[in-house]
Amino acid sequence: MKSESNLEKVLSAGHFAFTGELGPPRGTNAEEVRKKAAFLKGNVDAVNITDNQTAVVRMSSWAASLILIQEGLEPNFQMVCRDRNRLAMQSDILGASAHGIKNMLCLSGDHQSFGDHPMAKSVFDIDSIQLIGMVKQMRDEGTFLSGNKLDEPPKMFIGAAANPFAEPYEWRALRLAKKIAAGADFVQTQCIYNMDRFREFMKRAVDMGLTEKCYILAGVTPLKSVGMAKYMAGSVPGMDVPDELIERVKGAGKGKAAEEGIKIAVEQIQEFKEMEGVAGVHLMAIEWEHRVPEIAKMAGVLPRPVV
Amino acid sequence: MRLDYPSNIKIIRVPCTGKVDVMHLLRAIQKGADGVYAVGCLEGACHYNEGNLRARERVNHVRRLLEEIGIEGDRVRMYNLSSGEGPTFAAYAREMAENIKMLGPNPLKKH
Amino acid sequence: MIVAKRKPFDEIKDFLKDYKKVLTAGCGTCVAVCLAGGEKEVSVLNAELDMARRLDNKPIELGAITIERQCDREYLEALDSMVEGYDAVLSLACGAGIQFLAERYPEKPVFPGVDTTFIGVNQDVGWYEERCRSCSSCVLGMTAGICPVTMCAKGLYNGPCGGTNKGSCEISKDQPCAWYMIYERLSKQNRLDNILKITPVQDWQNQKPRTVIQPGYKTSENSAEK
Ligand code: SF4
Ligand code: SF4
Numbered sequence: 029m030k031s032e033s034n035l036e037k038v039l040s041a042g043h044f045a046f047t048g049e050l051g052p053p054r055g056t057n058a059e060e061v062r063k064k065a066a067f068l069k070g071n072v073d074a075v076n077i078t079d080n081q082t083a084v085v086r087m088s089s090w091a092a093s094l095i096l097i098q099e100g101l102e103p104n105f106q107m108v109c110r111d112r113n114r115l116a117m118q119s120d121i122l123g124a125s126a127h128g129i130k131n132m133l134c135l136s137g138d139h140q141s142f143g144d145h146p147m148a149k150s151v152f153d154i155d156s157i158q159l160i161g162m163v164k165q166m167r168d169e170g171t172f173l174s175g176n177k178l179d180e181p182p183k184m185f186i187g188a189a190a191n192p193f194a195e196p197y198e199w200r201a202l203r204l205a206k207k208i209a210a211g212a213d214f215v216q217t218q219c220i221y222n223m224d225r226f227r228e229f230m231k232r233a234v235d236m237g238l239t240e241k242c243y244i245l246a247g248v249t250p251l252k253s254v255g256m257a258k259y260m261a262g263s264v265p266g267m268d269v270p271d272e273l274i275e276r277v278k279g280a281g282k283g284k285a286a287e288e289g290i291k292i293a294v295e296q297i298q299e300f301k302e303m304e305g306v307a308g309v310h311l312m313a314i315e316w317e318h319r320v321p322e323i324a325k326m327a328g329v330l331p332r333p334v335v
Numbered sequence: 336m337r338l339d340y341p342s343n344i345k346i347i348r349v350p351c352t353g354k355v356d357v358m359h360l361l362r363a364i365q366k367g368a369d370g371v372y373a374v375g376c377l378e379g380a381c382h383y384n385e386g387n388l389r390a391r392e393r394v395n396h397v398r399r400l401l402e403e404i405g406i407e408g409d410r411v412r413m414y415n416l417s418s419g420e421g422p423t424f425a426a427y428a429r430e431m432a433e434n435i436k437m438l439g440p441n442p443l444k445k446h
Numbered sequence: 447m448i449v450a451k452r453k454p455f456d457e458i459k460d461f462l463k464d465y466k467k468v469l470t471a472g473c474g475t476c477v478a479v480c481l482a483g484g485e486k487e488v489s490v491l492n493a494e495l496d497m498a499r500r501l502d503n504k505p506i507e508l509g510a511i512t513i514e515r516q517c518d519r520e521y522l523e524a525l526d527s528m529v530e531g532y533d534a535v536l537s538l539a540c541g542a543g544i545q546f547l548a549e550r551y552p553e554k555p556v557f558p559g560v561d562t563t564f565i566g567v568n569q570d571v572g573w574y575e576e577r578c579r580s581c582s583s584c585v586l587g588m589t590a591g592i593c594p595v596t597m598c599a600k601g602l603y604n605g606p607c608g609g610t611n612k613g614s615c616e617i618s619k620d621q622p623c624a625w626y627m628i629y630e631r632l633s634k635q636n637r638l639d640n641i642l643k644i645t646p647v648q649d650w651q652n653q654k655p656r657t658v659i660q661p662g663y664k665t666s667e668n669s670a671e672k
Binding site: 110139141142155158173189190191196199202205265 | 606609613647
């Protein structure tokens with residue numbers, strides 16, 4: 029075992045993993061974190077804690093992760109390259125590990141121009157692939173990026189993100205291979221709506237032998253409304269929402285869009301359970317944490333394995 | 336044809352308004368002219384393709400510069416007409432003179 | 447070349463509010479080519495300043511000179527005899543030129559008339575685009591001649607990121623994704639293997655002032671370890 033994290037144990041035991049996501053509050057409201065966590069408890073194997081998502085300032089990812097640990101859940105600590113240089117990253121990794129955080133997701137981070145401080149100076153001292161490599165080096169070699177020895181390596185299960193939908197498509201699996209070569213143990217994908225394209229991506233990943241080296245969790249975000257579907261399709265970079273899907277949510281009729289969105293998500297999860305190379309699902313039900321229990325139930329991923 | 340246009344306008348001929356430089360316009364105001372305007376060919380009909388478009392850009396630039404300094408930008412204008420449109424030329428001249436009358440004398444004259 | 451933009455007039459005017467005799471010094475190289483600080487821009491700025499100060503009833507006497515390069519002692523020398531007669535100098539050179547001028551006349555207040563903006567190219571008259579951040583370890587050989595440090599909004603060395611959007615960068619549809627272009631060009635040249643391997647963490651060399659002494663030009667004076 030690399031980290032002894034629950035997520036690692038679930039995956040290495042061959043179970044179909046199911047992870048959730050939680051966005052920290054825009055303030056010190058720890059209660060809000062606990063409330064959201066309560067919906068996820070027992071329904072997921074680990075919970076991603078976003079790191080200043082969309083470049084908007086929120087409670088720090090490691091701090092909200094600690095609240096989750098107190099609540100008896102396992103966090104997946106996200107870290108972006110936008111806000112920290114290599115010194116701050118390494119010290120946060122050590123601190124997170126010392127406090128019992130065992131999973132980490134390494135990301136580039138949305139550009140600051142999207143957020144609430146668009147004129148901030150971004151860092152990007154290292155990029156997400158280099159971050160993956162750095163965490164691996166700290167864990168496996170017990171050294172800092174500088175090469176100096178560190179006292180007690182951080183035992184992290186290292187995650188990366190993959191976007192199967194951004195052009196050039198041929199590059200997507202190659203980039204995934206790069207992240208795995210850097211040291212990613214697991215990968216969570218961008219929200220999937222275009223199933224055809226995802227099937228192709230997975231086939232490529234399987235053919236390249238990537239699924240032997242790394243666990244791939246398929247990203248799912250239920251569509252709450254027609255508006256959200258259109259927004260995702262038009263305004264979120266790197267997102268691919270086919271028209272048929274928007275039509276389907278529209279066709280559900282007034283007041284029923286959310287139910288239809290959940291139905292679609294459940295169907296997707298059921299297909300992922302059967303799809304070659306897919307090791308689990310990452311459910312990103314942003315500000316919809318209270319619906320996670322029913323989605324998990326309908327998708328038949330409960331009870332979660334105890335390992 | 337005798338064209339009736341205000342006599343207090345001094346005409347400076349240039350081969351193309353594209354020749355009119357920011358400095359020419361600015362200098363005119365600096366030296367005390369109450370207003371200055373460029374009259375070019377119709378847009379799209381420039382013999383040198385875009386001389387008159389460039390002139391308009393420069394006129395706009397000078398208008399902005401003057402506003403920054405605290406002088407009315409409207410003392411500088413650009414007009415377009417096709418050659419042989421004498422009456423239009425005269426009409427623009429009267430319009431410009433009207434405009435300047437409204438704005439009053441160049442504020443630099445008091446200094 | 448180095449591309450600069452004229453500073454807002456009010457800012458310049460404010461710099462000079464306490465001075466009655468000012469020399470405006472242009473530079474005939476980069477800033478002249480990018481139409482920000484050459485001879486012509488010097489005369490436009492002086493005309494503006496003259497008018498503005500007259501309107502304020504605080505006339506100013508302005509000198510004008512444009513030298514070949516302010517970042518070069520050989521040319522700066524031409525100012526020596528002039529500068530003395532002025533209360534202050536307003537330089538329209540790039541930041542480097544302004545500093546070199548200020549360094550030469552330490553008693554004299556020196557002010558910038560432009561905001562130095564980037565190292566870039568001339569797309570058309572008056573239209574410039576950034577291309578290089580002078581990182582000191584050029585990777586253009588690997589990236590098919592497209593700079594990821596400058597042209598990628600996140601300066602990634604292992605791009606593209608997940609935000610790349612049909613050839614555009616996530617920050618805007620109008621901003622091409624550098625890594626998309628790098629991929630396309632390398633792919634056409636059959637050189638994709640360049641970016642299949644992981645580019646390691648950079649040793650940033652632009653985090654402190656840099657000095658270059660070309661081989662063969664070492665002297666006892668310049669070779670003190672930096
Ligand atoms: S990599 Fe980019 S920033 Fe660095 S020297 Fe080359 S062009 Fe300039
Ligand atoms: S979309 Fe492309 S250019 Fe923009 S940050 Fe990502 S890799 Fe860089």
